[in-house]
Amino acid sequence: MSTPNIVELYGVTKAFGALTVLHDIDLTIQQGEILTLLGPSGCGKTTLMRIIAGFEATTHGRVTIQGADVSYLPPDKRPVNMVFQRYALFPHLDVFDNVAFGLRLKKWPKERIREAVQHMLHLVQLGEYGNRWIHELSGGQAQRVALARALVNSPSVLLLDEPLAALDLKIRHHMLAELKRIHQETGTTFIYVTHDQDEATILSDRIVLMNKGRIEQIGTPEEMYAHPRSLFCARFLGETNILTGAVRAAETDTTYVDVGPGTVKVPANGAAVAIGQNVSLAIRPEALQVSRLAPGGAGGDGVNALDGVVEDVVFMGSRVVYSIRTSVETIKYQETRSVDGIMLAKGEPVRASWRPDAAVLLTH
Amino acid sequence: MMKGRRREAMGLALVAPSFLFLLVFFIVPAVLLFVCSFWMAQAFKLIPAFTFDNYSRALSASGFYLLTWNALKNGLCTAVLTVGLSFPAAYFIVYRTRGNLLFYLILVSWFSSYLVRIYAWRVILGSNGLINTTLMQLGLISQPLEVLLFSPFATILTLTHIMLPFALLLLVSALRDVKKEYVEAARDLGASNTEVLTRVILPMCYKGLVGAFMFTFVISAGDFVTPQLLGGRDGMTTGILIANQFRTAGNWPFGAAMAFLLLAAFLIVYLGFVRLLDLLRLAPGRRFHD
Numbered sequence: 001m002s003t004p005n006i007v008e009l010y011g012v013t014k015a016f017g018a019l020t021v022l023h024d025i026d027l028t029i030q031q032g033e034i035l036t037l038l039g040p041s042g043c044g045k046t047t048l049m050r051i052i053a054g055f056e057a058t059t060h061g062r063v064t065i066q067g068a069d070v071s072y073l074p075p076d077k078r079p080v081n082m083v084f085q086r087y088a089l090f091p092h093l094d095v096f097d098n099v100a101f102g103l104r105l106k107k108w109p110k111e112r113i114r115e116a117v118q119h120m121l122h123l124v125q126l127g128e129y130g131n132r133w134i135h136e137l138s139g140g141q142a143q144r145v146a147l148a149r150a151l152v153n154s155p156s157v158l159l160l161d162e163p164l165a166a167l168d169l170k171i172r173h174h175m176l177a178e179l180k181r182i183h184q185e186t187g188t189t190f191i192y193v194t195h196d197q198d199e200a201t202i203l204s205d206r207i208v209l210m211n212k213g214r215i216e217q218i219g220t221p222e223e224m225y226a227h228p229r230s231l232f233c234a235r236f237l238g239e240t241n242i243l244t245g246a247v248r249a250a251e252t253d254t255t256y257v258d259v260g261p262g263t264v265k266v267p268a269n270g271a272a273v274a275i276g277q278n279v280s281l282a283i284r285p286e287a288l289q290v291s292r293l294a295p296g297g298a299g300g301d302g303v304n305a306l307d308g309v310v311e312d313v314v315f316m317g318s319r320v321v322y323s324i325r326t327s328v329e330t331i332k333y334q335e336t337r338s339v340d341g342i343m344l345a346k347g348e349p350v351r352a353s354w355r356p357d358a359a360v361l362l363t364h
Numbered sequence: 365m366m367k368g369r370r371r372e373a374m375g376l377a378l379v380a381p382s383f384l385f386l387l388v389f390f391i392v393p394a395v396l397l398f399v400c401s402f403w404m405a406q407a408f409k410l411i412p413a414f415t416f417d418n419y420s421r422a423l424s425a426s427g428f429y430l431l432t433w434n435a436l437k438n439g440l441c442t443a444v445l446t447v448g449l450s451f452p453a454a455y456f457i458v459y460r461t462r463g464n465l466l467f468y469l470i471l472v473s474w475f476s477s478y479l480v481r482i483y484a485w486r487v488i489l490g491s492n493g494l495i496n497t498t499l500m501q502l503g504l505i506s507q508p509l510e511v512l513l514f515s516p517f518a519t520i521l522t523l524t525h526i527m528l529p530f531a532l533l534l535l536v537s538a539l540r541d542v543k544k545e546y547v548e549a550a551r552d553l554g555a556s557n558t559e560v561l562t563r564v565i566l567p568m569c570y571k572g573l574v575g576a577f578m579f580t581f582v583i584s585a586g587d588f589v590t591p592q593l594l595g596g597r598d599g600m601t602t603g604i605l606i607a608n609q610f611r612t613a614g615n616w617p618f619g620a621a622m623a624f625l626l627l628a629a630f631l632i633v634y635l636g637f638v639r640l641l642d643l644l645r646l647a648p649g650r651r652f653h654d
Contacts, residue, residue, distance in 0.1 A: 055548055075551040088549035092567045092648030100653065101563075102553035114653065154551065323563070 006031045006156055006189050006204070008050060012061035014047055021047050029157070034183055034190040036200040038236070039210035040201060048210070049159050049193050054078045056245070081150035082159040086166060089134045096130035097144050104154040104350035120152040121184060124178075140171045144178075147221070148247045162191045164199060197237050209233055225284075229269075231362050234282035235270055241288075241331040242353050243281045247273050255361055257281060260328035263303055269361045272315045280362040284344055285334035285357035293349040306331065308342065310344050401620035408614040418621030425635060426604070428622065432629060435601035439585025440633070442523040446531045446580045447573070449524070454535035455565075459544070467536060474529050482593050485522045487592075489513040514596025522594055523584040530577040530583075538572020539565070567648045570641065577637060582630055604625050 009031040013288070016020040020362050022044045029035050037045035050056040052063060054075035062071045070078050081102070089098050097116045110363060121127050124144035131135070137145065143163060150158055160179075164172045175184060176199060183190055194200055201221040209216040209224065209232075217233045228234035231242065245259040250273050257264045257279055266281055273279060293307065308326035318340055322333045335343070344350060379642050401418055404411045415553030422428045457467050473481075488494045491508040499505045512518060542565050550560045566573065584590075588603030595601070602622060 001471050012440040053552060055551075075548070076554045076556060080552075082549075082552045084549055085546050086545065088545040090546060090549070090568070092564075092570070092652055097651065101550070104652075105559060131648075131651070147554070269381060269517075328471070 004031055005029060005190070008064045009052075010062045010064075011047075011347040012048070012063065013059045014044070014051060014056060015059045015184060016055055020059075021148075021213050024053075025215060025332055026207065026213065027218075029191060030190055030191060032187055033205040034180075034192060034203055036192045036194060036204040036207045037209050037210060038194060039148040039195065039216075040196055040236075042212075043210040044209050045193050045195075046161060047190060049082075049161055052157070052191065053080055053082050054158055054354045078195055079156040080159055081147045081153050082161060083143075083153040083163045084149050087235060088141055089137075089145055090148070091134050093134070094130070095126065095134070095137070097122040097132075098145055099136065099149045099152050101149060105221045106153075107324065115150055117148075119239060120148040123151070123182060124148045137157050139167050139315075140175060147179075147182065150184070150335050151188065157189045157191055160190060162194055163192075164194075164220045172199075179203060200236070207237075209236060211236075226360075228282060228360060228362070230364055231282070234280075234360065234362060239285050239332060239334070241285060241329070243283065243329055243331075244278060245281070247275055247277045250275065254356070255279075260306070260326070262305065264359065265303055265356045265360045266359045267357055269359075269363070271361075271363050273361075273363060275338065277363075282360045283331075283354055283358055285332040287329070288333045288352045288354050290322070290324070290335075290344065290350050290352045292344065293351055304356060305351055307349070307351050310346055310348045310350055313342060313344065316341065324350060326352070370499075380572060397620045400617055400626060401624055403617040404406045405615045405617050409580055409632075411615060418618045419625065421618065421629045422622050422625055428437050428625075429604070431600050431602045431605055432626065434591075434599065435585045435603055435626065436629060438519055438523065438587075438591065438601060439581040441516075441520045443577050443581035445520065445524045445537075447577050450528055450532040450576070451573075454532055457536055458539040458542075459547075459594050467532070470532055471529050473525070478526060480524055481520075481526060482590055485518060485525070486513060486593065489518050489521075501574070507639035514594065514599070516595060516599050518594040518596075518597050519591045520584075523587065527580040531580050534572050534576040534579065535569065538569035538575075542636075547548060553620065562646070566646045570646065570648050573646075574638065574641070577633055581633060581637075585630065585633075586626065 005028040007027075009027040010026055012022055012025040014029075025048060032313065037048060039045045045347075047056060051058055054067075054070070054073060054077075060070060062069055065079060066069065079300055089189040090101065096117055103113045103116060117130070118127065121130060124147050125135070126141060126144050126148070129141065134142065134145070143166075146163070150212055163179075165177055168173060179190075180203065180228075192200075192203060194363050202223055204311070206218060207217065207221055207224050208218050211232050213221050216236075217229050222236075224233060225237050226239075228237065233239045234242065244262065245257040245260045245264065247255060248258050248263060250268065253268050255268045255273060257266060259281070304327040306324075308324040310322055311325045311330060312323040314321045314323075315337075318337055320335055320337050322335075322344055324331050324333055332353060369488075381398065398522045402416070403598075404413045404416050404417070406414060453466075453470065457464070476484075485492075489512040491513070493513070494503075495512060496508040500508065520599065546564055547560055551557075555563060573637065585601075586603050588601065588607045591599045591601045591602050606619045606622050606626070609615045609622065613619075637649070642650070646648070
C-alpha cells in the first residue's frame with residue numbers, strides 16, 4: 001500500500017550507549033518535496049538521515065518508506081540513495097563506472113546501463129566526462145557525479161548529507177540552483193541535511209529545525225522566518241533582535257510586556273502567559289522603523305518604541321545595517337539602501353519603533 | 365624559476381641519501397654479480413669471460429628445477445597463507461576495532477629474533493615437542509609424527525609466522541585508505557557485504573595486496589636459513605644451493621647465474637599474480653565500459 005507520505009518516522013529514538021542523540025522523533029515526508037533537516041552540529045540531523053538510509057538502527061521506533069516498514073532492512077535493500085558529504089566516489093573507477101555501479105549490481109543489460117548513465121550524466125551536465133578519473137574532477141564536478149551516481153538508481157528518496165559543505169561559496173550558490181533544477185526534472189523526493197540556514201531557506205519546501213535531538217519546529221522557510229515558535233528558532237534563522245521583559249497584562253489576542261522603561265504591545269501567541277512572567281520578543285531588523293530625533297529633544301520611550309543612539313553603521317551593498325544602542329539592548333536595524341545614500345550617521349539620536357504584529361512573543 | 369629550482373634541489377637532497385645507499389649496496393653489487401654470472405671459476409679463482417655455460421649448466425640439471433620448484437612452492441604457500449590469514453585480521457582491525465591494541469599485539473612477535481623463532485618451532489614440532497607429546501598422551505598417536513619437523517610443512521609454517529606481521533602492516537595501512545564512507549556508499553548503491561569486498565575494498569587496496577603478497581613470496585622463496593634448519597632433506601631449495609656456491613663451493617659465477625634465474629622466476633610469478641588479479645577484476649584503473 002502506498003501513502004502520500006513517502007517516508008514516515010514513528011517515535012524514532014537513538015542512543016549511543018548512555019548518550020541519547022534522538023528523542024522520540026515523529027516525522028512524515030511527502031512525495032516530491034525538498035525537506036531540509038536543519039540544525040547546529042550535534043543536533044542529530046545526520047543521525048536521523050543515516051537511520052533513514054539504514055546505516056544506523058533505531059533504538060526505538062519505526063521507519064517506513066512507501067508504506068513498507070524498513071526498520072530492519074540493510075541499506076542495500078532500501079529504495080533510497082545518498083549523496084555523501086565528501087562524495088565518496090570510488091577512486092578506482094572512472095566517472096562512467098561510478099555512475100553505473102548501482103545498475104551493474106542490479107544486473108541491468110549493458111545497453112540499458114549505457115543509456116541510463118549517459119542520460120544521467122547529461123542531466124548533471126557532465127555528458128562528456130564519462131571517461132574521466134575521479135581525481136581529475138573539480139569539487140563541483142565530483143558533486144555532480146555523486147548526484148548522478150545516486151539518482152541513476154531512481155530512488156524513492158534522495159538523501160543529501162551536507163553536499164555543498166566542501167564547496168566554496170560561489171559554486172555553492174550555483175549548485176543550489178542546480179539541485180533545484182534537478183529536483184524539478186526528476187521529481188524525486190529530497191531529504192537534505194545542512195547546518196546552513198541560507199541553503200535551507202533557498203532550497204526547501206519545508207524545513208525541520210532540530211536541536212539537541214528533538215524537532216524544534218517544522219514549516220515552510222517563510223513560516224519559520226515570520227513565526228518562530230521558540231527563541232532557538234528565532235535566533236537560528238536569520239538575524240533577529242531579542243528583547244526580554246515581564247508580562248504586564250494579557251488580553252485575548254494582545255499581550256503587553258514591560259521592556260525597560262517602555263511597554264511593548266505584541267499579538268498573543270496562543271500560549272497561556274501569567275502576569276509578571278518573563279518572556280522574550282523577537283523583532284526582525286528589517287521590521288523596524290527608525291526616525292531621527294531632534295538634537296536634545298529626547299522623546300522618552302513610548303509604546304513599541306525605543307530611543308537610542310546609532311552606534312555602528314555597516315554598509316553591505318544593497319543593504320545597510322545599523323546598530324542602535326538603547327537603554328535595554330543594542331538592536332540591529334536593517335534598511336535597503338536608498339538612492340540618497342546612507343541616511344543615518346554614527347552618534348545620531350534616533351527612535352526605533354515597530355508595528356505590534358512585527359514582533360513575535362516567545363515563551364521559551 | 366628560482367623557486368622551482370630550489371624545490372628541485374630540495375627534492376634531490378631528500379632522495380639522495382637513500383639513492384646513494386641503494387646504488388652502493390644494491391645496484392652496483394647486483395650489476396657486478398650479473399657480470400660475474402658470465403665469468404668462469406677455476407679452483408676458487410674467477411676468470412673473466414663471456415660465457416653462458418653457468419646458465420646452461422643450471423638449466424640442464426633436473427635438480428635445479430626440483431629445487432626451484434621447492435623454493436617457489438615454499439614462497440607461494442607462505443604468501444597465500446600469510447595474505448589469507450592477515451587480510452581478515454587487518455579487516456577486523458581497521459573496520460571493527462577502534463584502538464590499535466590487537467595490531468600492536470601481533471606486531472610484538474617481531475620483538476623476538478628470526479632465529480629464535482625458527483628454534484622455537486623446532487621445539488614445538490620436534491619428536492619430543494609440544495604437539496607430539498600432547499597427541500601421544502591423548503592416545504591419538506603411538507609414534508611421534510616425524511613429518512611435523514624437517515619437512516616443507518615446518519618451513520612454510522615458520523615462514524608464515526615470520527612474515528605475518530609484515531603482511532599485516534602493509535594490509536592495515538592499505539585498508540586504512542579505504543575509508544568507511546566508500547563502504548557505505550557501495551552498500552547504499554545496493555552492494556552486499558561480499559560485493560563491497562570484491563568491488564570496492566579489494567580493488568582499492570590493490571597495491572597493499574600485491575605488495576604484501578610479493579614481499580612475502582620473494583622473502584620466503586629466496587630464504588635459505590629456514591629450509592636448511594627445518595626443511596629436512598626434501599626441503600632443499602635453490603636458495604640453499606646458491607648459498608653453497610658462494611660459501612663452500614667457491615663457484616661465484618655459477619651461484620650468480622642461478623640467482624638471476626631465480627630472479628627471473630620471481631618476475632614470472634609477479635606477472636602471473638598481477639594478471640590473475642586483473643582477470644578476477646580486482647585491479648583498479650580498469651574501464652568496464654566501451
